[in-house]
Amino acid sequence: MRRAGVIVQWALVLAALATLPLYRDELPDLGTVWTAATHADPAWLALVVLAVAGSMGAFARLQRRLLRIGGLRMSLRRAFAITYAGNALSTTLPAGPAVSVVYTFRQFRRGGASAQLATAVIVAGGVITTTAYSLIGLLALLAAPHARGPALVVLAILMTLLIPALLWPRTRALATAPIRRAYRAAIAHPKIAPHVERLADVPHSLRPTRRDWAALIALSLLNWVFDILALLSAAHAVGIGAAPDGVALAYFAAQAAGSLFPLLPGGLGAIEGSMAASLVALGAALSPAAAAVGLYRLVSYWAVVAVGWIAWIILHEGLRLPARAKALLAGSGRLLLDGLATVAYVAPYAAVHLRAQAGARRP
Known part of the structure; x- marks a missing residue:
């Protein structure tokens, strides 16, 4: 099944590449894109790297905080390694998200967590x-x-439908009836029941305090805000003066486009195309938009995946390598992860400084 998924993934990628000549006149000029990318503002590019590191660091710290709430302390280095490795599996393998969940579960178990935690x-x-x-x-x-x-119209409709469902017992019972039936059916199934019981124990395994909730909410928001900041910084690096709200919408549109093509590894092609089109809709020229998206994805996808596979190698206990090579790789990986952890500590402060510096350079 996994081999078939790989074949389908590569077939889709090759098919997309084969259709590029048909749209030659509508594609950006590669020379112009290269020029825009190579002349990008170094301060904004540094901010792209810091923001991506901050995004990954926020998610690693979120999981580490949850483990601590459950009574397990995990080193920051190991939390970073699991986060990066899980991301690499999720964005490069067939059925990657499912594989990543299983892998993360096993790594938490090896770190001392119970199955419930x-x-x-x-x-x-x-x-x-x-x-x-x-x-x-x-x-x-x-x-x-x-x-x-x-957005306000849709929000009003949703609130009109949800408020009665939450306040009126009969409506609430009707809305939750399918969930209760599915739960009873799952409990009755001998193979599914243990997994359902673990899910039911989630509220009992984690009892966060108000301080924990504040940290969890802040980290979850920073996870996304930093990623959007990376795209905004890449746009400013090539001279696209897009507003933050427009870039945020471009980001979410690209994420939606990537989810429509789950067989494409990491949403390749769909995300880039959607982001570039959104930036053009915001007023950017096509070549600078393509350069901005390319710089953003170079850091947020390719570099993060590369670090993730290095982390996977470090965490993989059964890897067959010569002892000297394995020690060298492990040492280099630990140094890299320590560096990323340090970047994640200082990213919020360095990001503000570099952004101000980059703004001062522009007329």
């Missing part, structure tokens, strides 16, 4: 980050003048 951390982390993602997306829609009206 490992499940709780993965589920809670997903719920918290998804909620933060939805909140930031909603705020981006409300901040954009052309999208504010439709």
